[in-house]
Amino acid sequence: MECPARDRKNGMTQSNGTLSLNDLIDSRREGHSMPQEFYTDAAVYLADVERIFRRQWIFVGHSCQIIEAGEFFTVTIGSDPLIVIRGDDGVIRALHNVCRHRGTLISRESCGKARRLVCPYHQWTYERDGKLASCRGMHEINHDELGLLPVHLEDLEGMLFVCLAETPPDFAAARAMMAPILAPQRMGGAKVAKIVDYEVAANWKLVWENNRECYHCNVNHPQYIKANFDHFNSDDTTPRVQERIDAATARHTVQCAKHGLEVTHKETGMATFPDSDHGLWFSANRTTLTEGYISETMDGQQVAPLMGDYTEADVGTMRCRTMPNMWNHSSCDHVVSTRLLPTAANRTQVRVMWLVHPNAEEGRDYKLEKLMPFWQLTSEQDWELCEFAQTGISSSAYRPGPYSTHKEYNVDAFVRWYLEALAQ
Numbered sequence: 001m002e003c004p005a006r007d008r009k010n011g012m013t014q015s016n017g018t019l020s021l022n023d024l025i026d027s028r029r030e031g032h033s034m035p036q037e038f039y040t041d042a043a044v045y046l047a048d049v050e051r052i053f054r055r056q057w058i059f060v061g062h063s064c065q066i067i068e069a070g071e072f073f074t075v076t077i078g079s080d081p082l083i084v085i086r087g088d089d090g091v092i093r094a095l096h097n098v099c100r101h102r103g104t105l106i107s108r109e110s111c112g113k114a115r116r117l118v119c120p121y122h123q124w125t126y127e128r129d130g131k132l133a134s135c136r137g138m139h140e141i142n143h144d145e146l147g148l149l150p151v152h153l154e155d156l157e158g159m160l161f162v163c164l165a166e167t168p169p170d171f172a173a174a175r176a177m178m179a180p181i182l183a184p185q186r187m188g189g190a191k192v193a194k195i196v197d198y199e200v201a202a203n204w205k206l207v208w209e210n211n212r213e214c215y216h217c218n219v220n221h222p223q224y225i226k227a228n229f230d231h232f233n234s235d236d237t238t239p240r241v242q243e244r245i246d247a248a249t250a251r252h253t254v255q256c257a258k259h260g261l262e263v264t265h266k267e268t269g270m271a272t273f274p275d276s277d278h279g280l281w282f283s284a285n286r287t288t289l290t291e292g293y294i295s296e297t298m299d300g301q302q303v304a305p306l307m308g309d310y311t312e313a314d315v316g317t318m319r320c321r322t323m324p325n326m327w328n329h330s331s332c333d334h335v336v337s338t339r340l341l342p343t344a345a346n347r348t349q350v351r352v353m354w355l356v357h358p359n360a361e362e363g364r365d366y367k368l369e370k371l372m373p374f375w376q377l378t379s380e381q382d383w384e385l386c387e388f389a390q391t392g393i394s395s396s397a398y399r400p401g402p403y404s405t406h407k408e409y410n411v412d413a414f415v416r417w418y419l420e421a422l423a424q
Contacts, residue, residue: 021047025419032400034415039203039393045345048204049078052324052421056281057154057161057171059326059339060084062355063092064158064190065111070128073111077341080164082151083107083117087129094151094162095130106148117148158188159337161322174282178320181284184261185318185330186308190355193304193334194368196376198350202386204325204342205418206393207350210382211327212410214270220385224378227293227300230270235406237268244291252288255314263288263316270410274323276417284320295331296374304333304366305357323417329375333357334366336375346390352379 019027021044028034037044060075061084072085074097081097083106097106099119106119106126116133117126124135130148135141152163154171157179163169200207210216217224217231225231229245237245245268253263264285265271273283293300294313302313313332321327325340335355343349352375360366392398403412 022423025423028415028419029400031405031412032402033209034205034419035400036393036398039206039390040345042345045203045342047422048342051424052418053077053342054080054164055169055424056324056421057163057169057174057322058324058341059322059337060094060160060162061339062158062190062192062337062353063155063160063188064355064358065192066092068113070113070115071111072107072114074107074109075341077162077164081105082162083148084153084160084162085114085117085128088127089129091129092153092155092160093129094153094160095148096151098149099124100132100146100148101135155188157182158186158190159320159326159328169281173279174322178282178284181264181286181318182320184259184309184315185335187330187335187355189358190307190335191358191360193354193356193360193362193366193371195354196352198352198379198383199343200348200350200383200386201346202348202383202390203346204340204348205414206386206389207340207348207382208324208414209411210386210389212270212273212414213408215404215407216385220381221378223298223374227289227296227374229268229288229290230265233269233406242268245288248291249288252314252316255312256286256316259309259311259315261286261315265319269407271319272413273321273410274413274417276413276420281323281417282321284318286316286318288316295333296329296336297331297370298373302333303370305360306332307334307355307357323414324421334371338379346394348386350379350383352376 024035024037058077061073065073066086069086069088072083074081074083082094083097084092084094086092099106099121101119101122101124104119104121106117125133126148127133130150132143132146152168154161156175214231232241249263249266256263265287271283271285274281295302296317297303306313310332315332318330319328326337328335328337337353339351341349354371356366362368
């Protein structure tokens with residue numbers, strides 16, 4: 001891949017040559033944001049899809065979206081349309097949503113329930129496990145060789161991940177670390193309360209960079225900072241604030257221990273993630289909320305029935321995240337998962353999903369106007385910031401700027417993870 005060369009001093013595009021992807025990677029100044037091409041260049045976008053989204057484990061959704069046999073949802077990663085479906089044997093499979101006859105897209109729906117999967121072009125028909133069932137007019141073919149092509153899939157406590165690579169990265173370490181923390185939420189047996197899809201006019205990396213710091217939170221997220229301590233950092237945590245954090249964490253540690261839970265993030269600032277030095281593309285922790293908050297809702301109060309194994313509401317938040325495309329905040333009474341999928345150098349498809357207890361009924365046990373606003377507002381505030389960032393970075397005046405070591409350490413960690421993954 002070739003990208004426009006950039007002058008190392010002022011970042012302006014040169015007219016006397018091109019820069020290879022590896023040279024562009026090497027041109028990034030330590031502790032600074034990346035050169036413009038990483039956020040705007042179509043060739044870099046294609047490299048992101050090929051080297052990251054086709055090689056890594058990609059979060060696609062929750063198993064509770066497809067409870068019954070034949071229920072499915074579709075998702076497209078780069079140029080690869082997939083269908084995720086529960087078979088008659090109860091097993092969830094990911095299949096390429098591409099007919100083995102002449103390559104036509106099979107399911108055009110975002111979700112549904114199918115007795116069989118039928119190609120709309122020539123009616124080649126597949127079982128729910130992808131096996132070819134019938135193909136009229138074709139009498140001398142081997143059905144066993146023409147089933148839908150499978151995709152690697154892992155179900156992590158109700159969170160579904162796929163990998164397009166022929167040989168996927170090891171998933172065992174992620175499962176071993178994350179499963180004990182995720183398990184009490186019982187997402188696999190939850191219920192989808194609401195799904196909201198967004199098209200954000202920004203590069204997917206800008207969305208992640210936004211997520212990895214709370215430098216912007218005090219001004220831009222009035223709801224979030226009332227519920228959380230992690231907008232305080234080492235440079236602005238006063239003794240009084242530290243006393244509040246210590247007291248809340250100590251109380252919450254005792255409370256969680258009664259139920260076999262552990263508070264795993266006790267420091268100021270956001271939990272460190274990702275960690276490319278140790279190969280950690282996954283992370284999960286339980287975090288204390290501020291005084292008076294038991295759920296990430298507008299007033300901090302429980303708004304839906306307790307989920308999973310929880311018998312009391314004061315369990316803080318379970319948070320997990322995986323590179324390159326998922327983060328999740330789970331309170332005692334609901335789950336909010338966010339999925340990113342790049343669609344262009346300056347476009348990211350974002351899906352936000354709210355889950356509740358499987359027996360909860362809207363209107364009786366919860367109301368969407370109480371359940372959704374905290375994370376809907378916070379998310380939409382972030383999408384707007386990301387779009388403003390994309391606009392500025394696309395300007396000829398953009399120059400990579402320095403990161404705060406106190407507040408943007410995770411942005412730097414993300415950039416280092418990204419560049420290492422891209423270079424492989």
